[in-house]
Amino acid sequence: MKRLLLAAGGGGDAITATVIHAALHSPGTPALVLTYAWERLVVDPVPGPRRTTDFTGIERAAPELALLTEKSAPIAPAGSLLPRLSGALRPRLGLLDPYDGTIGLARQIRAAAHWCRADRIDLVDVGGDIVARGDEPTLRSPLGDALAVAACAATGIPTTVYVAGPGLDNEVPLPDLLPRLGAPAFTLDPVHTDGVTGVFDWHPSEASALLVAAxxxxxxxxxxxxxxxxxxxxxxxxxxxxxxxxxxxxxxxxARALADCADLDTAEDVSRTICGFSEIERERHRAAHAHPRDDARRECAPLVNAPLRARYAAWERGTRADGIEYVTTRRIIEELALSGAEAQALLHELGRATPPRRVPPLWRLVVD
Known part of the structure; x- marks a missing residue:
């Protein structure tokens, strides 16, 4: 028997689901985490979630259940960090394909429950947009979470929802969010994060990184x-x-309005009606216009010819002056528009710096 968890929003929620699994059941308990391949444009330049047919090396555990392994790979031009993540996390990773809407997702979840011999589901969200009402001005990505909720309801399998790190995704304002969530059921400890800390050296999830840091x-x-x-x-x-x-x-x-949704296009239309926008449409717009690092290149243009460490020092002083004490790896890399080699060299140097900059999985800003 395996525990069955569902990462509500895709991307970094699979990491959070692993942390919640460790807290609920212990890290060594066999588990399957179902997740979307719906990742940031900096990882996957193709808007929207990926289908199972967008990958090679998928392991078919059942006709409706696709498992990811380290040998899986996205088919260009798509990108995905899920194959690498499948090798870094203890639970197995299963791929959720939302293109047949709530109905198709429910079939996939039932197949996973049968394969796991699980009689219940743990549905995991980091931040709290899973309880969004749709009219929050800062809401950015409600669709994946809502589809997951609707699909779990459609299966009829008992499901418990866990919201970790309220507000860390910056989508629902904390004063609005906390009354909806009530008192916390438990608080995460460092031991619950032991299996995931290293993934943030290469995975750009920020909400999950903040949760682990907390x-x-x-x-x-x-x-x-x-x-x-x-x-x-x-x-x-x-x-x-x-x-x-x-x-x-x-x-x-x-989530209520998606109860009988049969395809992703319809789900987009429902999101436009309820929330006033489709996040996939927004991704299409961003992908069609600017390169993800264009703004960062413009911001650091005055320092482009300076040595790497000098560029970082100037950026660090300015960021710390804004009252910020810690930053994510992603923020350093993207705001300084670093190449892969530059990022590796700078982060290696910062990891050895005095006073210490590394506070896994974040970086402390220090102004001498």
Whole structure:
């Protein structure tokens, strides 16, 4: 028997699901984490989620259940870090294909439950947009979460929803979010993160990185690449809230409206009606216009000919002057528009610096 977890939003939620699994069941308990291949444009330049047919090396455990392995690979021009993640995490990773909507996802989840011999599902979200009402001005990515909720409901399999690190995705304002979640069920500890800390050296998930940092005791103001304003890592950031699926359906009108959705195009239309936008459409717009690093190149243009360490020092002083104490690896790489070789060299140097800059999985900003 394997525990069955579902990463609600794709991307870094699979990492968070691994942390929640460690807290609930211990890391050594066999588990399967189902996740979308729906990753940032910096990883996958093709808008929207990937289908199972967008990968080679998929392992078919059942006709409706596709497993990812280290030998899996996205078919160009698509990109994905899920094959690498499948080798770094203890649970197996299964691929959710949302192109047949809620109905298709429910078939895939039932197949996974049968393969795992699981009689219940743990549905995991980092940040809290899974309980979004759709009208929040900072909401960016509600569709994947809502489809996951609707699909779990359609299976009829008992499902518990876990929201970890409320507010860390910067989508639903914390004052609005906490009353919906109630008191935390438990708080994550450093031991729960032991199996995932290293993945943030190469994986760009920021909300999951902040959750792991909070669980490891990091406290202070943190700046991420995606967030429009800094986030405070405090005692609430490592909290995990447990909700019934029924309660989440009450809170999430998009999930309710997707109950009988049969394809992703229809799901987009429902999202436009409920939330006023489609995140896939926004991805199409971004992909069609600017390279993900264009803005960063313009921002650091005055320093482009300076030595790498001098460029970082100037950026560090400016960022620290904004009151930010910690940053993610992704923010360093993207705001300085670093190549792969530059990023490796700089992060290696910072890892050996005095005073210490590395506070896994974040970096401390220090102004001499």
């Amino acid at each position: 669980a490891r005791g990091v406290r202070g103001v943190c700046g991420t690449r995606d967030a429009p304003r800094p986030l405070l890592l405090d005692g609430t950031a490592a909290g995990v809230h447990r909700l019934t699926l029924e309660r989440v359906l009450e809170l999430n009108p998009l």
